[in-house]
Amino acid sequence: xxxxxxxxxxxxxxxxxxxxxxxxxxPDVNATDPAEWRRYLYMRSNEAGWVSERWFHVxxxxxxxxxxxxxxxxxxxxxxxxGGEQA
Amino acid sequence: MxxxxxxGRASMAKPTTKYSAWNLFRQGMSHTPWTxxxxxxxxxxxxxxxxxxxxxxxxxxxxxxxxxxxxxxxAIVEKSYIxxxxxxxxxxxxxxxxxxxxxxxxxxxxxxxxxxxxxxxxFNVMFEQRGHMTLAHSDASLRTMRWRAEVNKLEGxxxxxxxPEAIKELAPxxxxxxxxxxxxxxxxxxPPGGIIRHDAVVWGYARAANAMxxxxxxxxxxxxxxxxxxxxxxxxxxxxxxxxxTVINCxxxxxxxxxxxxxVTLPITTRPLQAAVTEPVKAFLHPVIVSGSxxxxxxxxxxxxLVFGASVDPFASYSTRGSLExxxxxxxxxxxxxxxxxxMRMLRQWAGLCDMTPDFGPIIGPTPVEGxxxxxxxxxxxxKAGPVAGESVADMIANGRPGELIETFGLDRFExxxxxxxxxxxxxxx
Numbered sequence: 001x002x003x004x005x006x007x008x009x010x011x012x013x014x015x016x017x018x019x020x021x022x023x024x025x026x027p028d029v030n031a032t033d034p035a036e037w038r039r040y041l042y043m044r045s046n047e048a049g050w051v052s053e054r055w056f057h058v059x060x061x062x063x064x065x066x067x068x069x070x071x072x073x074x075x076x077x078x079x080x081x082x083g084g085e086q087a
Numbered sequence: 088m089x090x091x092x093x094x095g096r097a098s099m100a101k102p103t104t105k106y107s108a109w110n111l112f113r114q115g116m117s118h119t120p121w122t123x124x125x126x127x128x129x130x131x132x133x134x135x136x137x138x139x140x141x142x143x144x145x146x147x148x149x150x151x152x153x154x155x156x157x158x159x160x161x162a163i164v165e166k167s168y169i170x171x172x173x174x175x176x177x178x179x180x181x182x183x184x185x186x187x188x189x190x191x192x193x194x195x196x197x198x199x200x201x202x203x204x205x206x207x208x209x210f211n212v213m214f215e216q217r218g219h220m221t222l223a224h225s226d227a228s229l230r231t232m233r234w235r236a237e238v239n240k241l242e243g244x245x246x247x248x249x250x251p252e253a254i255k256e257l258a259p260x261x262x263x264x265x266x267x268x269x270x271x272x273x274x275x276x277x278p279p280g281g282i283i284r285h286d287a288v289v290w291g292y293a294r295a296a297n298a299m300x301x302x303x304x305x306x307x308x309x310x311x312x313x314x315x316x317x318x319x320x321x322x323x324x325x326x327x328x329x330x331x332x333t334v335i336n337c338x339x340x341x342x343x344x345x346x347x348x349x350x351v352t353l354p355i356t357t358r359p360l361q362a363a364v365t366e367p368v369k370a371f372l373h374p375v376i377v378s379g380s381x382x383x384x385x386x387x388x389x390x391x392x393l394v395f396g397a398s399v400d401p402f403a404s405y406s407t408r409g410s411l412e413x414x415x416x417x418x419x420x421x422x423x424x425x426x427x428x429x430x431m432r433m434l435r436q437w438a439g440l441c442d443m444t445p446d447f448g449p450i451i452g453p454t455p456v457e458g459x460x461x462x463x464x465x466x467x468x469x470x471k472a473g474p475v476a477g478e479s480v481a482d483m484i485a486n487g488r489p490g491e492l493i494e495t496f497g498l499d500r501f502e503x504x505x506x507x508x509x510x511x512x513x514x515x516x517x
Contacts (some may be wrong), residue, residue: 001410002402015412019402019499021356035502042354042445042501048405057403072405 002074007081008061020054022046023066048072054082096508103298106209114471125297129452130304133330134162136484137322138337139309139345140156141165142174143285143470144462145337146292147477148484149301150208153477156485159300160274164324166308170289173339176407176439177470178396180375180386182219182280184239184246186231188446189495190509191242193475198279200474201288204236210291212283213389218374219280220257222424223248224269228379232275239277257374259369260425267423269380280375282386282394285470292477312349312459319349319458333484335460340405342463351454352502355442358399359406359461361413363436365428367391381420386449393431398469402483409436439467448507451480452489460484461498 002014022044027036045081049072064082069075104110104122114121136152138145141163152158156275165171169288181201183194206213222227232248239246251263254274263271293303304326311323312334322329324338336345343355382398395417400410414436422429443466444450450464462480465472479493495507 001412013412016404021403034504038502038504039352042355043352044343044356045347045352046355046357046403048341048344048357053403071403074404074406075407 002076003054004055004065004067004076005079006057006060006065007079008063012057012060016057016059017055017065018058019054020064023052023054050077094331105194105295106211122227125303126303130307130324130326130329131162131302134302134334135160136333137329137331138163138335139322139472140172140337140339141169141170141293141303141305142339143170143288143473144339144465144476144480145291145335146289146296146303147473148335148337148462148480149477150292150298150299151478151481152484153296153299153301155481158481160484161296162304162329163296163300164304164309164322164329165255166306166325169293169303170286173439173441173465173469174285174289174473176362176437177285178384178386178394179282180219180280180384180396181214181283181471182277182375184219184221184235184275184277184280185509186235186238187507187509188238188242188296188494189507191239191244191358193492193496194468194472194479195242195244197472197475199282200478201280202400204288204474208291208295210287210294212287212291214281214283215389216279217280217386218257219277219377220233220249220254220374221275221316221377221379222254222261222271223225223273223275224271224378224380226272229273229515232273234508235275244277245279246275246277249274251342255497258372258376260427261376262424262426269378269423271424282375282388288470288473292473298351299328300455309344309345309348309379311344312345314349314456314459317455317457319456332458333460334458335462335480335484337462339442339463339465339469346454346461346463349454349456349459349462351456351459351500353450353461353463354445355450356403357405358403358441358443359408359438360397360399360467361409361417361436361438362394362396362433363414363417364388364395365393365431366434368393368431376424378420378424381423383417383420383424385421385424391458393428394436400438401441405440405492406440407440409438443467445501447509449476449496450498451476451493452483452499464498 068078313321372387375386444464
């Protein structure tokens with residue numbers, strides 16, 4: 001069981017959230033080419049250890065969160081609302 | 088000098104004894120120990136081929152390299168013991184009723200190889216073709232099953248859609264009434280599917296590969312891959328470097344990390360998949376039962392335990408710890424299917440790591456680094472593909488290019504955008 005300390009809602013079971021994947025930088029859609037765009041779509045660094053990822057609190061405040069999680073131990077050290085503002 | 092194994096025991100350099108009724112009798116009367124199933128070898132400073140990962144894929148590759156192509160200067164490096172990863176953690180289901188022609192053809196070859204494997208490697212792998220039944224709980228899934236059955240028939244695979252009455256006859260303990268929340272409307276029936284003893288498959292391939300000259304190095308972790316001028320030159324391990332021109336990444340769970348050592352990025356996300364087993368009871372469930380809507384599959388082992396599996400966990404992780412959500416969800420879903428087993432006790436649960444790809448197809452083929460090949464991205468369907476993947480990878484190494492069966496599974500498909508469409512045939516919803 002993974003408990004996520006949502007800055008808006010407090011500690012909640014990870015069942016309330018949807019996992020959106022590792023944080024990636026999106027290429028500029030006006031300057032990119034198909035190969036670069038597909039790399040952005042499909043390729044993942046998939047590192048083991050501390051990673052930054054995006055989650056969505058779908059059954060709570062419905063805000064996107066930036067979470068720093070150790071994906072080997074499932075420990076979480078930082079949760080921020082994307083954009084920094086709180087509801 | 089007699090080499091010693093990792094526990095300091097001297098390895099017996101006798102040829103492998105054939106497993107037969109006569110030898111069982113003779114060995115029993117002679118009171119001498121059996122020869123070791125595979126030998127311990129010193130790590131040589133160079134090999135023609137280095138296979139990373141001592142699971143069914145790596146060992147099968149070594150076996151077919153030796154048997155079909157005479158390539159025997161091969162090292163299999165495994166960071167733990169052989170079969171300790173996905174090969175020992177799967178639910179041992181074998182089937183070939185996939186959605187696409189290329190998927191069906193590929194897995195059908197695997198079923199054929201599994202059918203002959205016990206004779207082939209002289210090891211009892213206990214393959215029981217009891218039939219594989221995928222339940223449909225909605226009109227939409229019934230339609231997909233008709234589609235799958237037709238694709239399968241075109242490839243010559245025994246696969247058809249059956250009615251609830253026929254289901255009841257094959258598996259009397261299933262609730263086929265309209266009482267459950269997700270009533271059973273029909274099923275995709277695949278008689279050649281079944282279950283196999285997964286550890287025996289690993290040991291059988293290991294024994295046969297070893298007998299033909301491949302070196303199995305357990306407790307040997309790969310720590311780096313040397314690349315010079317775009318070519319693989321060596322593999323660094325916890326027991327020293329190995330010079331080689333051909334490296335095959337046959338890992339699951341750590342595929343991205345091993346590929347990153349050679350500077351190759353893969354389209355993979357690693358997710359745990361949990362499974363569980365109950366106490367053993369008398370035989371009452373013959374076929375393998377799968378329900379996509381209920382995210383579960385169940386079979387009864389020859390020992391009598393029910394083995395359950397689920398879909399992958401809802402988030403990426405390299406952790407193999409079980410979760411309470413899995414157990415409660417599994418129990419709820421399984422009781423929808425078979426209310427009669429409500430009082431059975433669960434013995435244990437475990438998790439294995441699944442390398443999920445964007446199109447739910449594997450990645451087999453060369454990479455931008457010359458001499459560095461991958462056989463990865465096996466998601467939740469790697470064990471059943473072990474023999475055909477080993478045979479195809481061995482063929483690719485010997486001939487220098489991927490064969491017909493695997494040409495659609497190359498890494499370059501993610502660059503060109505020609506993805507496979509296998510998602511609809513994954514056993515349970517992802």
